[in-house]
Amino acid sequence: RQDVLVLTPWLAPIVWEGTFNRDILNAQYMQKNLVTGVVTFAVKKYWFFIEGFMSSSNKYFLAGHQVNFYLFTDNPEQISHLQMAPENRLFVIHVQNHSRWQDISMSRMDIISRYIRSQFQYEVDYLYSIDIDVQLFEHIGVEIIDTLVGTISSWQYTTRRESKSYETRTESQAAIPKGEGDFYYTASFYGGSVAEVYKLTKACFKGVMEDRENGIEARWHDESHLNKYLLYHKPTRLLSPEYYWDEEL
Amino acid sequence: RRQDVLTVTPWLAPIIWEGTFNSEILDSAYRPLNLTVGVTAFAIGKYTRFVGRFLESAEKHFMKGYRVNYYIFTDNPETIPDVQLQPGRRFVIVPIKKYPSWQEISMRRMEAINKHIAETSHQEVDYLFCLDIDMVFYNAWGPETLGDIVAAIHPGYFNVPRSQFPYERRSSSAAYIPDGEGDFYYGGAVFGGLVKKVYEFTKTCHMTILTDKANGIMAAWQEESHLNRHFLSHKPSKVLSPEYLWDDRKPKPPEIHLIRFSTVDKNYKEVRD
Numbered sequence: 318r319q320d321v322l323v324l325t326p327w328l329a330p331i332v333w334e335g336t337f338n339r340d341i342l343n344a345q346y347m348q349k350n351l352v353t354g355v356v357t358f359a360v361k362k363y364w365f366f367i368e369g370f371m372s373s374s375n376k377y378f379l380a381g382h383q384v385n386f387y388l389f390t391d392n393p394e395q396i397s398h399l400q401m402a403p404e405n406r407l408f409v410i411h412v413q414n415h416s417r418w419q420d421i422s423m424s425r426m427d428i429i430s431r432y433i434r435s436q437f438q439y440e441v442d443y444l445y446s447i448d449i450d451v452q453l454f455e456h457i458g459v460e461i462i463d464t465l466v467g468t469i470s471s472w473q474y475t476t477r478r479e480s481k482s483y484e485t486r487t488e489s490q491a492a493i494p495k496g497e498g499d500f501y502y503t504a505s506f507y508g509g510s511v512a513e514v515y516k517l518t519k520a521c522f523k524g525v526m527e528d529r530e531n532g533i534e535a536r537w538h539d540e541s542h543l544n545k546y547l548l549y550h551k552p553t554r555l556l557s558p559e560y561y562w563d564e565e566l
Numbered sequence: 567r568r569q570d571v572l573t574v575t576p577w578l579a580p581i582i583w584e585g586t587f588n589s590e591i592l593d594s595a596y597r598p599l600n601l602t603v604g605v606t607a608f609a610i611g612k613y614t615r616f617v618g619r620f621l622e623s624a625e626k627h628f629m630k631g632y633r634v635n636y637y638i639f640t641d642n643p644e645t646i647p648d649v650q651l652q653p654g655r656r657f658v659i660v661p662i663k664k665y666p667s668w669q670e671i672s673m674r675r676m677e678a679i680n681k682h683i684a685e686t687s688h689q690e691v692d693y694l695f696c697l698d699i700d701m702v703f704y705n706a707w708g709p710e711t712l713g714d715i716v717a718a719i720h721p722g723y724f725n726v727p728r729s730q731f732p733y734e735r736r737s738s739s740a741a742y743i744p745d746g747e748g749d750f751y752y753g754g755a756v757f758g759g760l761v762k763k764v765y766e767f768t769k770t771c772h773m774t775i776l777t778d779k780a781n782g783i784m785a786a787w788q789e790e791s792h793l794n795r796h797f798l799s800h801k802p803s804k805v806l807s808p809e810y811l812w813d814d815r816k817p818k819p820p821e822i823h824l825i826r827f828s829t830v831d832k833n834y835k836e837v838r839d
Contacts, residue, residue, distance in 0.1 A: 322567065323574050326588035327595065328710060328804075330578040338576035345577065345801065460578060551595065554578070 321557070325499065331469070331555040337460045346382065346459040353462065354385040354441035354511075356429055357449045360414045360421050364395040366449045375402040377453035385441055389428060422504075423525045423539045430518035438511050445508030446518075451561065463554035465513045467547045470503035471558035484541040489533050490524035491541035493548055502547050504540035506561040509553070520546050571821050575749065575805060581719075583807045584824040587710045593631070596709040602633040603712075604691030604761065606679050607699040609638055610664050610671050612837045614645040616700045616830060621649040621657070627703035627826070635691055638699075639678055668838040672754075673775050673789045680768040688761050695758035696768075697827075700837075705809075705826040713804030715763045717797050720753035720790075721808040721816060734791040739783050740774035741791040743798060752797055754790030756811045756827070759803070771796055 318335045325331060355378065359367045371386065378384060384405045390396065391414040401407050412428060415421045429446060437444055443462055472481040481501060483493040508514055521542040528535060535541035568585045575581060605624070609617050617638060628634065634655040640646055641664035651657055662678055665671045679696055687694060693712050723731055731751040733743035758764060771792045778785060778792075785791035807821075812828035 319569050324580055324586055326586075327591045328580040328582070328587050330574045330580060332578065336574055336576075337578050341577045341801070551591070 325551070325555060327551050329551065329553050329555055331557055332460050332560070333557040334559060339456075339458050339460060342459045342462075343381075346462060351442045351462070352383050352385060352440065353379055353443045353445065354387060354437055356387045356389070356432075356437075356444060356446045358412070358421070358425055358428075359388060359390040359392070359449050360412065361391065361418075363449055364390060364392050367396060368399070369452050370449045371399045371401075371407070373453040374447075375400065375405060377456050379458060380456060382459065387432070387437070389425075419534065419538050423522070423542075426518045426522035426525065426539055426542070430515055430522060433511055433515045433518070438515070441511055443508065444511050444514045445506065446504075446514070448505035448561075451505065457560060461508070461554075461556060461560070463509065463552075465509040465517070465547075465550065465552045466507060466554045466556060467500070467502040467543075467552040468506040468556040468561050469558050470501045471562045472501060472503075481537055481540075483544055484535045484537070486533065488531060489535050489541070490527045491535040491545045493545055498544070498548055499551070500555065502540075502544055502552075503561050504537075504543045506556065507543060517543070517546050517550070571807070575801070577801050579713075579801065579803050579805055581805045581807055582710050582810070583821075584809060589706070589708055589710065592709045596712065597631065599692075600633075601692045601712075602635060602690060603629050604635045604637060604687050604694040606637045606639065606675075606682070606687075606694065606696045608662075608671070608675055608678070609640045609642075609646065609699045610662075611641065613699055614640060614642050615837075618647045618649060619702050619830065620699050621647075621651075623703035625649070625652055625655070627705060628707045630706070630708070632709070635687070637682065637687060639675075639682075669784065669788050673784075673792075676768045676772040676775060676789055676792075680765060680772055683761055683765040683768070688765065691761050693758065694761045694764045695756070696764065698755035698829075700830050700832060701755065701827055702830055703827050705824050707810065707826050711758075711804070711806060711810065713759055713802070715759040715767065715797075715800070715802045716757065716804045716806060717750075717752040717793070717802040718756035718806035718811040719808050720751045721811055721813045723751035724808050725819065725821075726751075731794075732786055732791075733794055734785040734787075736783065738781060739785050739791070740777045741785040741795040743795055748794070748798060749801070750805065752790075752794055752802075752805075753811045754787065754793050755829075756806065757793060767793075767796055767800065 318333050321333055323331050323336050386407045389410050389412045391412055393409050393411055483498055484491040524542040568583050571583055573581050573586050636657045637660050639660045639662050643659045665674055728748050731748055734741040774792045809824050809826045812825045814828045
């Protein structure tokens with residue numbers, strides 16, 4: 318691929334179709350006997366997306382490798398029987414909902430870090446947080462597996478006037494000084510080693526809480542905090558917008 | 567940004583060329599880690615004459631601002647010159663025995679490095695680079711080179727089709743690579759990585775070298791052949807472009823913007839005697 322950037326200035330590969338050979342990567346992954354987890358949230362009306370997400374993920378997400386799906390929901394009764402691939406496992410976990418979707422979104426960071434500490438660190442090597450309102454149309458494989466992984470937001474590649482951008486108000490913990498920033502990352506798909514995701518979610522939630530105490534809320538909520546974190550803790554691998562294309566665009 | 571060369575391998579390991587990285591960002595990530603980088607180099611017999619220039623140039627260009635330990639393996643400690651080092655940088659002489667032929671000397675490096683890591687350097691360094699001594703640094707060699715398992719592309723073969731790589735082609739050798747296989751031709755003069763990883767692969771290479779010896783065969787390019795075999799099955803996590811392993815006798819092609827580490831011109835016959 319010569320048409321896109323495939324390596325960041327700090328030497329993290331940017332994964333685009335055509336830059337990698339999945340067979341080689343699969344062989345490396347299998348040698349190490351790894352287990353990967355996916356965390357996703359279906360709160361309030363989002364239960365609607367569960368079936369689509371789970372059926373496409375079972376088909377396309379790390380197909381052939383063991384994946385533990387951790388599905389957080391406020392409404393476990395709504396979950397009909399889900400067909401899982403033989404190597405995958407599903408854990409349904411009950412959570413509280415909030416009245417504001419922004420609060421639901423931001424509390425995810427807290428929930429993830431707490432569950433890593435109490436459970437996930439013993440069950441998986443790598444963990445990815447993925448929004449439930451996605452469907453996979455193509456294979457997403459072990460090319461995503463690395464220590465700290467961010468996905469470049471498809472918003473970065475549009476020319477819409479009201480593009481998503483960093484929080485700039487210095488009162489917010491998520492503030493990034495003007496002119497700084499490498500990429501705009503989406504909070505809909507990020508992950509890495511369980512240790513790194515723990516640090517990330519803990520730091521982001523801390524920022525969210527401090528902002529709350531100071532009566533401010535970051536422009537793009539948990540995504541703003543994620544971007545701040547990844548600016549100062551550079552990802553070891555980036556996924557191109559092929560890995561999460563916002564339907565709104 | 568480089569569009570004229572491959573900058574990422576198919577297994578998503580970066581290939582380091584000038585223009586692909588920002589030294590400031592890398593330094594700001596690596597400096598706070600307080601790392602110590604080790605260098606092994608073998609100066610046996612007449613090769614001790616190269617030590618002075620190697621060290622002086624390393625002091626100017628190699629991992630500036632980081633703690634560095636030079637481990638000079640030699641059969642002749644008295645002939646090693648005293649070189650002035652920057653603060654935070656140390657020089658250690660490791661006495662070893664001289665083998666009768668230059669090929670044997672070359673191949674025993676794997677065993678010597680492995681043994682030394684186990685006895686000493688695993689406690690002293692985080693990363694270790696194993697370099698040839700008959701070389702000189704001309705430009706910066708920094709944290710862009712640090713990785714779990716690091717190999718360098720041989721300058722003679724970076725632009726050449728795979729069928730022409732001088733892999734060991736006899737199936738009786740443990741270093742055998744069949745036609746149609748192979749990613750790159752890596753040079754034996756530069757390799758490294760996390761000290762634990764270097765321990766592992768020097769052990770493996772030494773074992774395959776001994777296996778060949780027991781079968782009465784010596785690989786085409788000695789330990790370089792074994793290294794290539796190993797890195798085919800256990801791919802490096804970072805690959806250095808030939809900027810990091812150049813041969814001054816070659817004319818500089820357009821892809822090479824900067825020569826960082828290169829051979830000293832010498833009379834091979836004379837110095838190997």
